[in-house]
Amino acid sequence: MPETTKVAWDLSDLFASINDPGIDRTLDDCLDRARQFADRYRGKIDDTGLTAETLLSAVADYEALAQELAKPMTYASLIFCADTSKPEHGALMQHVQERQTEIALQLLFFELELMAAEPEVIDAILEDERLERYRHFVRASRLFREHRLSEPEEKILEEKANTGGRAFQRLFEESVSGIEFKLTIDGEEQSLTEPEVIALLRDPRRETRKAAAAALSRGLSENGRLLTFIFNTLIYDKSIDDRLRRYSHPEQARNTANELDAETVETLIAACVASYPLTARYYRLKREVLGYDVLMHYDRYAPIFESKKRHPFEEGRQMVLDSFERFSPVMSRVAAEFFDKQWIDAAPRPGKRGGAFCSYVTTDLHPYVFLTYLDRSDDVMTLAHELGHGLHGYLARERGYLSFSSALPVAELASTFGQMLVFESLASQADLEEKLALYAEKIEEVFATVHRQAAMYRFEQGLHRARRERGELTADEISQMWQSGIQAMFGDSLELGDEHSCWWMYIEHFVSTPFYVYAYSFGELLVMALYSMYRREGEGFVPRYIELLTTGGSCSPQELLARVGIDIKDPEFWRGGMRVIEEMVDQFERLYREYKA
């Protein structure tokens, strides 16, 4: 039995057990406090007589309450993820959810009034130094001010969404997860779910990948009429929403939520598109390594070198701590605390949910990290990734509960950076074949995050504009846009066969969170660019980086990065990130020549 089996988290900083009476006591107390809060502040926040004292005490009360309220739900969801098989874990989540909604309804007025308050009043009050801590929270809450409707209108939209947009999203999820993808592997007929069939696209055997790709296309096409209808409906629904809320273009609502302007996003995407030839260069080499005449869509994720090395948990832990230590003792000290104080759940166990995450929890406690560690190089990287998040949450605690988590585009900053540090040290210790495997995996992951998401963003832009200009779209029209949009990133290095043309149909982000995808390109490329600064500047970069993490979500991405001298509107900054990726491809090419010789 691997020693990892013992690495379980200790959640007693939150509650002692699922039967802890403290859970309901906390909720009772929060309900009382929420009622008092409403009695005290309702009608005062959007009043022209609002003073700095009132706003300060209201936000501070609100923050303290929100923080307490987060604890029961955080505990319930952590314990549920660690073992989903126990019905009492699911029941606790449901119970807490219902009680939490009751409390949240009492508090709803606060953010609405904050939005409604007159700019002259709020702006003058925010000048007050005592409000410095809450300035960004207040400003960010007010970003949607110009796009909100009257209260009765908002209520109608909210209620009707359950039978409108949200219902179509649920229909999408249930339809896609209900599809049985049928294929034959090794003479055996199988019926797979969507994640299972997609996992097979990484199978080392070409026949299996080919069969999986065909099964995916078959399953989707058979449901093509339904899925196309859902897409058309939701895209139309969004255009109605955007018109009512006075958004001038389809991307605007997302950009507002991300606190980015259209120009910055366009600069980023243009840098990704300009770098498509790099993707093509890598895939031409991959074609050579695999020895195929033509690289097809089902070969995109084919493993080319297998990473065989095993890293038991203790070794993984040491590797992460050492690479963090080389960067900064602050990083290794904080990360060590996660191991020593049992803030990590790494043990494989029946009923444990898949995937990995870091929960920031609250600022008076500390983050928890969740993963299933199976001794692979990949798991060492995941550990570094989640500890990167953990570090970010830990260091940003001093900003307070309302300002410690980052906006989406910078949320993956510390995780991807931590992962890069560990990647470099893993690669430096590996033998040639292991190195090739590590580089191939890393490069493909970067392309999938930077270039592919940019291509998907361009597709989505085209999709929303076409629907607005031409009305309902056919599956064929959408497929053509998808096919040419994604093919562009590969050039002639890889051929997306006809089968690939309907693969837009299962992408959940298009349906649930329009234009979400560019945040992935932003986050990853940002880290590459920061990494190149680190290489150039060495030691001098370290305190600025730690400062970035400590700032948390207390300002917009643009302000945050300006503090370390980065102008995210400058194309040269993004090209710096691309150069790091290019160097990885150069390195892979060199290693492969060496391997072949």
Ligand SMILES: [Zn+2]
């Ligand atoms: Zn992450």
